[in-house]
Amino acid sequence: MRVTAGIDEPDRRGRTGLHLTGRDLTRNPDIVVRDVEVLANDWYVLRATTFDQRHSDGNWRTERRETYDRGDGATILLYDTARRTVLLTRQFRFPVYVNGHPDGMLLETAAGLLDEDDPVAAIRREAVEETGVEVGEVQHVFDVFMSPGSVTERLHFFAAPYRHHDLRGTSHGVADEGEDIETVELDADDARARIGTDIVDAKTVMLLQWAFLDGPFRLT
Known part of the structure; x- marks a missing residue:
């Protein structure tokens, strides 16, 4: 089984579970998070998140967005x-x-x-x-x-x-x-x-x- 730093074991900043961010979000009923992929976590974290979005016309569309997380x-x-x-x-x-x-x-x-x-x-x-x-x-x-x-x-x-x-x-x-x-x-x-x-x-x-x-x- 492949072990990945920042996901299964601590990365150099001691972080795990970086692929879980956003999966539990339910505040907006028009957004459903489907998948979170960690693209890079050398120091800050770059993720690609796939989510379903209900648009103003009522139709659901699948979107993919990259987010750069460096903290507040x-x-x-x-x-x-x-x-x-x-x-x-x-x-x-x-x-x-x-x-x-x-x-x-x-x-x-x-x-x-x-x-x-x-x-x-x-x-x-x-x-x-x-x-x-x-x-x-x-x-x-x-x-x-x-x-x-x-x-x-x-x-x-x-x-x-x-x-x-x-x-x-x-x-x-x-x-x-x-x-x-x-x-x-x-x-x-x-x-x-x-x-x-x-x-x-x-x-x-x-x-x-x-x-x-x-x-x-x-x-x-």
Whole structure:
């Protein structure tokens, strides 16, 4: 009998039963999951799921969709209303580099996967690791599915104030995880003006727009 890592025995992250995800879903009576195939589970998990879907015309059709499961994440906008600044990060992102970004160095809000933490604990951890700032109380902004056509990740958005004396250098990240992160402090209006040119990361654009529409830099 063939034994497969991640299904019958633990893979390198200690996971089994990866082929069972989605089989027990019954919340939508128009969807019936028939089969789940694990295509890859080197670190994250790529699955192909076959399901029957009842369409609006009443007919059932069999569909097959690939989903990429990397876990849920959290991101945070750090802002200083007194100096009217935001604290972002800059790091190399190969996926954007290979898809046309000039150098792959992306300006972003601090972010990371939840792993085993709850969203608030995770974003506090990531803020320290990526910016060196130990945030106090955080504000929950919203939760968003970032790429629902293929990626399962739900991203939890937060915001929190920081002060100039909170800054501890400009070089951060967890070296063992291959991170080499630079913190970049920008004038808030300058950051907003860079949306679509220098700032092209979706989560960062969304948090900056929130900051001016409903957040700390909104016009009263």
